[in-house]
Amino acid sequence: MKEKLSALKDEANLNIQKAATLQEIDEIRVKYLGKKGEFTEISKSMRNLSPEERPLFGQLVNETKTFITNLIDEKNLVLKNEAKKEQLMSEVLDISLPGRDVSTGGLHPITETMNFLKGIFTDMGFDIAEGPEVEFTSYNFDALNIPETHPSRDLQDTFYMSENVVLRTHTSPVQARYMEKNQPPFRMVCPGKVYRNDYDISHTPMFHQMEGLMVGPDVSFANLKAMLEQFVTKVFGETKVRFRPHFFPFTEPSAEMDVQCVICKGEGCRLCKHSGWLEIMGCGMVDPAVLEAGGLNSDEVSGFAFGMGIERITMLRYGIDDLRAFFENDVRFLKQFK
Ligand SMILES: [Zn+2]
DSSP states (O other): OHHHHHHHHHHHHHHHHHOOSHHHHHHHHHHHHSTTSHHHHHHHGGGGSOTTHHHHHHHHHHHHHHHHHHHHHHHHHHHHHHHHHHHHHHTOOOTTSOOOOOOOOOOOHHHHHHHHHHHHHHHTTOEEOOOOSEEEHHHHTGGGTOOTTOGGGSTTTOOEEETTEEEOSSSHHHHHHHHHHOOSSEEEEEEEEEEOSOOBTTBOSEEEEEEEEEEETTOOHHHHHHHHHHHHHHHHSSOOEEEEEEEETTEEEEEEEEEEOTTTTTSOOTTTTTSSEEEEEEEEEEOHHHHHHTTOOTTTOEEEEEEEEHHHHHHHHHTOOOGGGGGSOOHHHHHTTO
16 A cells, blocks of 8 residues: 555645646646545545554555645646746837937928028017908009019009909018007017019919018118128028119118128129129119108108018028929928928
């Protein structure tokens, strides 16, 4: 009996060592320790022993069962841990994989330049004003000293909505409207879209302008020059400027301002047509007739005005040579300004 028990113990031990899965260890538990298990059977056979031998053998059986139970529990724990580890390994996340980019848009270069220029003028104390894009001829032409016979009123240049309503051909009518509502001294700029009936490599039917106006008791051409020189430095860095006499109906005297070519620094290149200079904007002292039309007394106040094309400034800032690129909405072009 003792030998049989000892053999059973060795056999169980060996099986437990070999068990590789939780299911196998469960089967071993049933096989040896279950209701009909091997050890239960051997306990039953104790009745064949003499009463003196029984307690001793019973104790031996119990010790062996405890030993085997402990072995099974240990093995069970080891296998459970392994299973857990395996599960963790199989569910592991690869955090080294690159993430997906969220693609964001950017500002259109015209909008970006417009915001940039607005910032420069508000820093210098200018107000930002806006006005309607569909405008009365009285504001678009009459208030700005542009007579009926002026060529810019021609149907070929202007989009007429009706006899006295047009798509504004410049942002100047905003200045006329501003003068009606505000008392000098004041300084303002009006950025926005304007429309002309024109389309080629350097003209589009819609483009952007920014005009400015400063009116006060002693506003002089020297003030205009100083302000514009400061403005140009902020846009293009340290550079030379020059003023050329010009004619505009709404200013007197009038000038065009050039900056030294940003590409060749005055040496002469294709962009500046080998002159070394780039035309940037028109400017001048506000014609007294325009001040009077705005309800101001030209004996008491004077003012200067200036105007520039936003597309032109943007092209010079970024070195873009075709105006149409701004309006073709080619994503490859626009992406460069993000
Ligand atoms: Zn040049």
